[in-house]
Every structure is written in structure tokens, then in C-alpha cells.
Amino acid sequence: MSxxxxxxxxxxxxxxxxxxVVILNFFLFRILPGDPARQGVxxxxxxxxxxxxxxxxxxxxxxxxxxxxxxxxxxxxxxxxNPLEAQFFIYVANLLRGDLGMSFxxxxxxxxxxxxxxxxTVLLIGAGQIxxxxxxxxxxxxxxxxxxxxxxxxxxxxxxxxWSVPTFWLGIILLFWGSNxxxxxGGKETPGMSSYPFMMRMNDFLHHLFLPTVTYTIxxxxxxxxxxxxxxxxxxxxxxxxxxxxxxxxTFQILKDHALKNGMxxxxxxxxxxxxxxVAGVIQIESVFSWPGLxxxxxxxxxxxxxxxxxxGFLLIAVSVIAANFIADLTYAYLDPRVQVE
Amino acid sequence: xxxxxxIKPTAGSSPLLAFWRVLRKNRMAAVxxxxxxxxxxxxxxxxxxxxYDPYSSEGLGVADVYQPPDSAHWxxxxxxxxxxxxxxxxxxxxxLTVGFFASFISIIxxxxxxxxxxxxxxxxxxxxxxxxxxxxxxxDLPLIVVIVAxxxxxxxxxxxxxxxxxxxxxxxxxxxxxxxxxxRKFVLRARGLGAGNAYIIRxxxxxxxxPILVVNAVLVVSSAILNESTLSFIGLGDPAAISWGQMLNFxxxxxxxxxxxxxxxxxxxxxxxxxxxxxxxxGQGLEQALNPRLDTHHLMPGRPVIHEExxxxxxxxxxxxxxxxxxxxxxAEGKPPARAVQNVSFTLRQGxxxxxxxxxxxxxxxxxxxxxxxxxxxxxxxxxxxxxKGKDMTAMSEDELSALRWKIISIVFQGAMNALNPVRTxxxxxxxxxxxxxxxxxxxxxxxxxxxxxDMVGISADRxxxxxxxxxxxxxxxxxIAMALACNPDVIVADEPTTALDVMIQAQILQxxxxxxxxxxxxxxxxxxxxxxxxxxxxKALVMYGGVIAExxxxxxxxxxxxHPYTQELLKAFPDLSKPRKKLTSIPGHPPRLDNxxxxxxxxxxxxxxxxxxxxxxxxxxxxxxxxxxxCHLAENPT
Numbered sequence: 008m009s010x011x012x013x014x015x016x017x018x019x020x021x022x023x024x025x026x027x028v029v030i031l032n033f034f035l036f037r038i039l040p041g042d043p044a045r046q047g048v049x050x051x052x053x054x055x056x057x058x059x060x061x062x063x064x065x066x067x068x069x070x071x072x073x074x075x076x077x078x079x080x081x082x083x084x085x086x087x088x089n090p091l092e093a094q095f096f097i098y099v100a101n102l103l104r105g106d107l108g109m110s111f112x113x114x115x116x117x118x119x120x121x122x123x124x125x126x127x128t129v130l131l132i133g134a135g136q137i138x139x140x141x142x143x144x145x146x147x148x149x150x151x152x153x154x155x156x157x158x159x160x161x162x163x164x165x166x167x168x169x170w171s172v173p174t175f176w177l178g179i180i181l182l183f184w185g186s187n188x189x190x191x192x193g194g195k196e197t198p199g200m201s202s203y204p205f206m207m208r209m210n211d212f213l214h215h216l217f218l219p220t221v222t223y224t225i226x227x228x229x230x231x232x233x234x235x236x237x238x239x240x241x242x243x244x245x246x247x248x249x250x251x252x253x254x255x256x257x258t259f260q261i262l263k264d265h266a267l268k269n270g271m272x273x274x275x276x277x278x279x280x281x282x283x284x285x286v287a288g289v290i291q292i293e294s295v296f297s298w299p300g301l302x303x304x305x306x307x308x309x310x311x312x313x314x315x316x317x318x319x320g321f322l323l324i325a326v327s328v329i330a331a332n333f334i335a336d337l338t339y340a341y342l343d344p345r346v347q348v349e
Numbered sequence: 350x351x352x353x354x355x356i357k358p359t360a361g362s363s364p365l366l367a368f369w370r371v372l373r374k375n376r377m378a379a380v381x382x383x384x385x386x387x388x389x390x391x392x393x394x395x396x397x398x399x400x401y402d403p404y405s406s407e408g409l410g411v412a413d414v415y416q417p418p419d420s421a422h423w424x425x426x427x428x429x430x431x432x433x434x435x436x437x438x439x440x441x442x443x444x445l446t447v448g449f450f451a452s453f454i455s456i457i458x459x460x461x462x463x464x465x466x467x468x469x470x471x472x473x474x475x476x477x478x479x480x481x482x483x484x485x486x487x488x489d490l491p492l493i494v495v496i497v498a499x500x501x502x503x504x505x506x507x508x509x510x511x512x513x514x515x516x517x518x519x520x521x522x523x524x525x526x527x528x529x530x531x532x533r534k535f536v537l538r539a540r541g542l543g544a545g546n547a548y549i550i551r552x553x554x555x556x557x558x559x560p561i562l563v564v565n566a567v568l569v570v571s572s573a574i575l576n577e578s579t580l581s582f583i584g585l586g587d588p589a590a591i592s593w594g595q596m597l598n599f600x601x602x603x604x605x606x607x608x609x610x611x612x613x614x615x616x617x618x619x620x621x622x623x624x625x626x627x628x629x630x631x632g633q634g635l636e637q638a639l640n641p642r643l644d645t646h647h648l649m650p651g652r653p654v655i656h657e658e659x660x661x662x663x664x665x666x667x668x669x670x671x672x673x674x675x676x677x678x679x680x681a682e683g684k685p686p687a688r689a690v691q692n693v694s695f696t697l698r699q700g701x702x703x704x705x706x707x708x709x710x711x712x713x714x715x716x717x718x719x720x721x722x723x724x725x726x727x728x729x730x731x732x733x734x735x736x737x738k739g740k741d742m743t744a745m746s747e748d749e750l751s752a753l754r755w756k757i758i759s760i761v762f763q764g765a766m767n768a769l770n771p772v773r774t775x776x777x778x779x780x781x782x783x784x785x786x787x788x789x790x791x792x793x794x795x796x797x798x799x800x801x802x803x804d805m806v807g808i809s810a811d812r813x814x815x816x817x818x819x820x821x822x823x824x825x826x827x828x829x830i831a832m833a834l835a836c837n838p839d840v841i842v843a844d845e846p847t848t849a850l851d852v853m854i855q856a857q858i859l860q861x862x863x864x865x866x867x868x869x870x871x872x873x874x875x876x877x878x879x880x881x882x883x884x885x886x887x888x889k890a891l892v893m894y895g896g897v898i899a900e901x902x903x904x905x906x907x908x909x910x911x912x913h914p915y916t917q918e919l920l921k922a923f924p925d926l927s928k929p930r931k932k933l934t935s936i937p938g939h940p941p942r943l944d945n946x947x948x949x950x951x952x953x954x955x956x957x958x959x960x961x962x963x964x965x966x967x968x969x970x971x972x973x974x975x976x977x978x979x980x981c982h983l984a985e986n987p988t
Binding site for chain 1: 498500575584585597601625629648721751753754759760768782816832
């Protein structure tokens, strides 16, 4: 299979997955008992007319899809309605226009809120991932190279402990320490900073970014260390390492030219597969540090019962993960020449 | 590296017994199980052990809130003035319950999907695995959060939701293991005998899938516990069942941070770390036991060479390679050293082709690797010398030696697929050897040199930029030979270069090696178990058995006047065109295990001519003149 065919097939699969998530996202919120209409507007002071007005405003008076009025409770409806007027197609059409609905809490378009927040999350993940991959790969390399020595055992134990610590708890501990050591307790900037000069704002921002990034780095470094160590141990047992040694290469050359790339391959796969897990970590970190990102949005949506926000947040997170997965897949194909012929 | 495989421990037959053996041997698994037991006991006996009832707030006042640890409250009190230690023990019950039941659901779903996909294959497999991929890519925690937020956050709901989204890894692992087991001989045989699917799954597949499933289950439990604590922390826990995550949620959102009540934050988190770490250690330990590795680690420093006897001075300096009294041990922890090669001597003259013959596990590969001190970490040269032009390579430093590797002796490894790095081009790997040993080699001539080398082995120039997987098996072997020639070595060691190739290609490779030897004046050591090849090509033959020399002589002598029964038996096992009526016989039995060598002659248990002395006394090597050396009691009496 050529590189292009592969690309097209992978892209097709990614699109299919996104479609699945879009459909799932719609029906999940219609089937499960937490129907937005009842959960969002359950204030007993509202008159039936107001409730109905809100339902109309959010489009909840229309049938969910042809033949079905609502899922929960299940009520069958008219099959002859114009499908374009059913909630599902309105939802899809809105999605295509980038309209994710109105936030119950902010009374602003969910898309706008999430759009602002996406970049904060990307920044946090980006900084954390890069540090975690570097540190994890380096320590994993050291551990595997010095297998069965005290270096290896210390790295292994550190990795296992970092892997076992719940992200949010590590965040709490670091926040506890940081708040006593001059670090801000949350958010991305100190209120009232907007009028200060750029450098001071930048400094303030980096101060806010520091603890969330450290939390992220520690948690994922542990995992990457373990993977790198284990994949390198496999590589070191390979015949081509023996060939390299027989060729007279020294340990440094063997590590650099023969072990590192081969050992990184499983790491790339794991990073791709674990992007969902990354998101789990981000939700926890952002809720602990009140970091205004997507994960924090999800957390707030849960605590405020802001269902359009929850729905939009989940969709955006899922789509980002799928897209990132697709990119990781392509990277892997680029790194490993064997992939092309499979 | 068959020699090492021989001293590996054999796997246990009963799963329980195997589990026990793992715990005894693997400290990690044992520590994990110990830690887990402690917390399980705390959880089970919480009502008896807890000093207070965490579900009752009777008699608690404002003064009790966030009290630091003291003798009445070992871990202080929480935001409602309750004893944290008591809540901690009860919290263990919730976390463990969720972990156990949720992972049970995941394991059942994942196990069924994986087993069905792997066993039935075809369209069933495609659909199931596509579905698994789909679920794998959708981030599970956000999905779980959404669903729990839309339903009632009761313990049952939480268990169920975590359970039905945690099966993907299990399904993948079980599927690949099922696939591997399905094509094993005994399964095919059972099918041939007419066994039904249910029977095959129950009797043959499940027992082999189970161990992997158990390891996976341990990890699924830990991720379920982590998921539960995260859910509870973000406020989606069951209000009627206080878990560690909920304790953290209350403490975090109700002022523990500002009141400096670190105990309220540290204690529940410590519980989660403890359980998850215990499970992780147990899982890792079990996994290590299932997939033992580290048997080979080519970058571990080799053991220092020792000389049991004072080194004999090299006798001849005009030969390519002179090996004297070489002995090699394999050292495994808690076992006596196993002697893989004992007292081997031979002389390789310039331009000579020597065959190194013997069955698998006779120490051929070990001997060959020791020439350049490339033994795995367990191997140790314990005596003897390897001299190149009068210089003893066993006495050199690692740096001196690495400058000679490939420069004077290069190796054509068996099974060239794994001997070439899969992610670098063949041409690049050949050039690498030149760059290492001739740092001043002009860059612009490098491509020309690589092309020239490839040409020598019959590979066209445009193939140099290809990766090893784009080559056929025979081409890879030829590329390996080209690489071995890169630095104009004096000696090439070819380690069974033709195994796994078809007969036509074998002949081509052999012909190539022989031509190159004649053209370039190379000395070649040809490791093989094929005496026919030796007869065609070699000048000399060294027959090894159980790590010692059985017989060493020129090829004519080996074929026409061999004195060792092992050589004679080997000859009977190969067809001879000059004696077409000859009946081919194989030697019954196997070479001895290194950790269980016979007391007397190592061949005695299989020797047709065995007599009493062979069982008690190891025969000494006897020089019969004309470089004919035999290690057999029978050779003492001239025939």
C-alpha cells in the first residue's frame, strides 16, 4: 500500500470515528434521563409558559428524530415530519456551522467559550507533553541501559509511583506546597493584570502555568519512562544491537544510532493510544488549578449542570483526541519504514 | 543463543503453582500483594477497627473541624469534624468495591469480545476489532463523566459505567493471545480429531489465555479505582458511600487548603496511591514472570575475562587466528556456573575455510561470539586465549578490542532479518561500519564503496537505499556479507548463514562465500550443522559436542577416517552421493543440558560404542598427528 492510500484510509477512519462521536453525543444527551429540558429548567418558580418558551428556544419542542418525539421517557411521534426539522438534523446542521448551542450558565454560545479555552488546554498539554516525553525517554533510556543496577531500580520505582499517583491529588499536593511558596492558587492570570506591561503579564502567566505543567509532566513522565525502559529492553535483546557491537561501535553510538529510534516507536504508539488518558489528566489538573481550559469547562459544566457546555466540551475533546490520534498515526508511519508495506 | 535458553527455568504446569512460584521469585509481585492484603484487611474489618463511625455526626461541633492529628484522631478530623482515619478505612471499602466489580464487568466484556474475535476470525473479527478501535479512541473518562452526570450518581451506576467503558485493552490483549494459541499444534490436532469449538475454547484456549487475562485484570482494577476517585473528586460520587475521592472533594472544596489541613488532603490520596501502586507492582511483577526477558541485553557490560591457568604463549604468529584452551561459563544467579565451552583449541590459517559442526546447543554460537568477546552478560571467558597475529584478544581492554572488531574479524549472523536494523537503510548500515573504522574515508567516495560492496555480493546499486524488510531473505543474507566485507577483514565468521533459506538460495550464498574467500584471501569460519556443506567447501572441520571438541581434522580425515563416534554418527545422518544405497540414520536423544552434564564423556548417553570408562571419566583430547585431534577413549588404541 502506498503512503497516500494509507493516508486516505486513515483519514477516512478518523472521519468515521468523528461521525460516530457526533451521533453518540447527540443521543447520549437525549436518551439518558438527565434531559436538558428537565435538568436545565427545573426551577419550580417558572410558569409552564416560561418553561415552554425555554424549550422552544433550545429547540426541545421538536421531535428528536423522525418517529420519536423524546427518548426519555420514550414517546413515539410523527414519522412524516420533515427530517430537517427534527432535533438531530438541526443539531448536525448547527455543528457544521460551528454552533454548539447556548451555555445555560454563561448564556453565551458554547462554541465561543470553548474556543477561547481550547488554546489554554493545548498550551498546557503541549508544554507538559514535551517535558514528559523528554524526561521520560531520557530516564527510561538510562534505566534500560543500566538494567538491573540501582539506577534502573530507582527509575523503575519512581516511574511506578508517578504512574500510580492520581493526577488530581498530585495537583492538590503541589498546589498546597505552591500556595505556601508564592505560587498563585489558580487561574491563568492574576485579576487586574490586563493593564500591566506585556513582560509582567507574561511573567504572571508563566507563574500560573508552572504548577499545572509540573503536575502533568510528573504524571506522564512516569508512564513514558516505564514504556521507554521496557521497549528499549526489547531492543537491547535484538540481534542488530549485537551486530552494531560486533561492528565496533561504542555504547554511545549504539544508543544514539540503533536503539533510540527503534525504542521510541512504541512510545509514539502509546502516546497516540493514550491521548484519551491525557485528556483525563487534563480534566483533573484544570479542575484543581482552575485553569480555564477544556477540562476545566467540563468540570464546571458538571458542577453547574450546564448541559450544552458539557455536550460541547465532550464533543470538542473527543474530536481533538481523534485528530491528534490521526496525526500520531501519520508520525508513526513516517518514523517506521516497515509500516508502508503492511 | 540456544545455550542460554537451556538454563532458563521451565514454566510451571499448574496456574496456582506458577503464581506461587512468581511470588517467591519476584519481589515486586510479592510487595504488591503484601500492600494489597493490608488494605483489603483494613477495608474488610473497618467496622471493627475504626474508632469512630464516619456516617454519624452525633456530638460533633464547630470545634472539631479540621483538628490536626493527635492521640484521639490519628489522622486528624475533616471539614465536618469526623475522624479521618475511620473515614479512610470505610473509604477503602468503597474504592475496592468499585474497582473489583467494575473491572469484573470490563474483563467479562473484553474477554468475550477478544475471544470471539480471535477464535472465529473473518468478518466477526473485523467488526469486533473495528468497534474496539472505535471505543479505544474515544476518551473514556469524559464519556464516563458525561454519563454519570446525566444519570444518578449511585454506586451501582458508577460501577456499571466504569465497567462498560474499561474493556478495550482487555479485548485487544485477549484477541492477540487467542490468535497465537489458535494456530498452535495441539489445537489444530484437537480440531482434526473432531473436537467442537466449545471444547477447544474451554480445554485449550482458555488455559493459555488466562494468565495474560489475570495480569491485565490487575491493571484494569487499578484504572477502575483511579476512575472512581476522579469521578468522586469532581463531585460525581455516590453521596451515600464516602470514597477516598469524595473525602478529597470535600476537603478540597471546603477549605482544607486555606486552613492548612494537609492531613485531610494527604490521607485519602495516600490510600489511592497505596492501592494503585500495590496493583501496579503486582501486575508488573506477574507480567515479568509471564514474559521473562533480560536474558540477553547486548549492552550490559560483559564479565571480565579470567584465566584459570597461566596463558599459553601463542605458538604461531603467521596464522589468522589461534584459539587455545578456550573455556566459557554461563553464570546464572543461585546456580553453579554452567560450562558451555571447555578447553577448545584450533588454528585458522590464512585463506582457510573451517567448518564448525555440531547440533544445536553444542556451544558453536557461544564459541563464535567469544572470539570477539560478544558474549551475553551471563557468559564469561574463564580460560584460554584468542590470538590474532600474536596479540591475545582476551587480554585487551574494551576500547582496544572494539577497534579490532569488524576490522579483523567480522560476523555474518544467522537469520539476517534481525541482524540488520529495520529502521535504517542497508546502504547506511554498511557505510556505518566504514565510518567507524576508517574515519578519514572520503565522504564523496562512500557511496561508490557501498555500491562496490553490494556489487560483490550481487545486489544492484539502486537497492542501497532500501530497508531490510524490502529485501528477500537471501538478499538480506548477501547484504550482511557485503557489510562483513566493508572493512576488509582477515576473518569472517559465518554463523549458520543459510538456515531459514531455501535450498537454491543456500547454494548461492555458499558459493558466494567461497568465491569471495578465494578472491580476497579471507579466512572463514563456517558454523553449520550440515556436514554435507562442510564436505563441499571446507578445508578443516571442528566437530563440537556438548561444549567440547569431539574431533578436529582436515575434511578428508573427517570423512574417511573419523575416530569419534559422534562424527561417525553425524556422517550417517547425511546423504552421500558416492554411497547411494547408504541408509540414513539419525542419532536418538538430544545434546546434554549445560546444567546437567554427564559425569564422564558428554556423548556417552547417546554413544553406540559406549563402555564403562566413558561413564566415569571424561576423555582427554588426543593428538593423533597431522592436526587430527580426537576426544574419545577409543582413540587411545590405534586401529
